[in-house]
Amino acid sequence: MTDSMQVFDRAAVRAHRQRSAAQWTKHDFLKREVADRLLDRLRDVNRSFASALDLGCHGGTLAERLPEIGKVERLVQCDAAPAMARRAAAGGWPALAADEEALPFAPRSFDLALSVLSLHWVNDLPGTLIQLRTCLRPDGLLLAALLGGESLHELRVALMEAELEVTGGLSPRISPFAEVRDCGGLLQRAGFALPVVDQDEITVTYADPFALLRELRGMAETNAVQERPKGMARRALFARMAEIYAQRFARPDGRIPITFQVLYLTAWAPHDSQQQPLRPGSAKARLAEALDTVERPAGDKADPSIGKIHRGKSPKTAS
Template identity: 60%
Template sequence: MTTTDRMTVFDRALVRRHRERAVPNFANHSFLFDEIAERLADRLEDVLRPFPLALDVGCHDGAMGRALAGRKGIERLIACDLAPGFARAAQGVAADEEFLPFAPHSFDLVVSNLSLHWVNDLPGALLQIRQCLKPDGFFCGAMLGGNTLIELRQCLYEAELEIAGGVSPRVSPFAEIRDAGGLLQRAGFALPVVDSDTLTVTYSDAFALMRELRGMAETNAVLARRKVPATRAMLFDAARRYAEQHAEPDGRIPVTFDVLYLAGWSPHESQQQPLKPGSGAIPLGQALNSNTPES
């Protein structure tokens, strides 16, 4: 990776402050992390091998560790998080996802639960995760994808355009599923797999959603954001638009969380390999046209 590969989108110091602020009351807002931790743990049940030593990257309050307790032959799980407060809560260590302080080939398994969407250098972070794995070690992670908070983004955009005459990033950008597989391959993972899931949650109004996002430490940390808070007029206008455009019959508003699941293996000679060109047993012409007569 060269220096030109790196994009600086997020204010990582602000991400850390948001997480530290969320630590005391995180349990009241952690439903999404708890749910996705269980889904990741269930996916690991399909992998028929034990993982004695595991690493949880971006652990928050330790939801992933709780979901994996007593499962998959894990004898020890090391948790790490950008925020020291979360690291302490999970009985782990403070560590930046972009600068993992672990020796190469240390872990049988690396998991990451809804943390990597805040990383500036995602290819570099995935490369470091792959390097942390032993040969034939496994990575399984989840991150928020492109349609997350799409309703809120639309309403904030329209309200700011109407009131301020221009727009700025009010919600952080998210990765697209079409890019995720390529990022895993670029990081050197073998047999990469990416899929997605959509969770829809309802809230009483847009302000309840905004309070939830603050409690989840998922508020805006884009470097290009306006440094002054949104005005009350803009927020009330966005809330009005949200209710008018998206409210359900009972008056509650739906919120989309688009979750990408990423999985891949650290390369090992025992893994399946693609066939070499020309090694197929059936001629290409015959495969493309089953009516072609045999010679």
């Protein structure tokens, strides 16, 4: 890992989770919601798993729900914060403290790897995905959920505008997140087969921006960017941020929304039994016939009256 890849202060990530462990159940609503949605995807998989890993388990939220699925015989939980690991272990499944960037597991240790809202704090995401693929047995399944690039965009806008007004400059106050268009490539780069990436948007409302900031602190999702401002922020900055947030985004009832974009990664450790792409040129039917159109040599201009397609953006839905 090179210095250029050190986006996040991992010591700060651990410290935030350590601090949040004691009051975790008061602020774990997003983890619970995303865990439920991830387990819905596991329900759709027509097989059982002898051993599974929960990477970034926090307080054991996923493990509480896993018995309802009935597909996993043994589970090992893992979190970067010792206090979170101890809390998770109290639920019955074993747990250990270990960094997501340096997994302590032997190759082919698990049939299933799960991760809920933890991997967006990893500096070397491709490296962690490679480690996860290595610790899976052939034909083992990865199911992971992490925050995507549209997360917290309302707070990001309000903070940027406020900081420009108050200080005349900008600093990294909200973490960068992965983009959905990049995740499939990252899975392939890590050696996974049959990668699928989909997304949800979850919108939550709060009485005011300061209630949101308190919630993010309780969730251990506060800023851990390496280049974040280290000193105390000026009171005027957050006062102005709250004004801008309310002006730009407040709903008719006065409450302010915040958006969490959640990316779900599904992929398999390679195995000979998996579906393989056909050899180029082996197709038995022509695509042009299936589309009822005219095939033209490469470089020829198509008749604009043939095969006309109307493109448009489909609206996003919020949960």
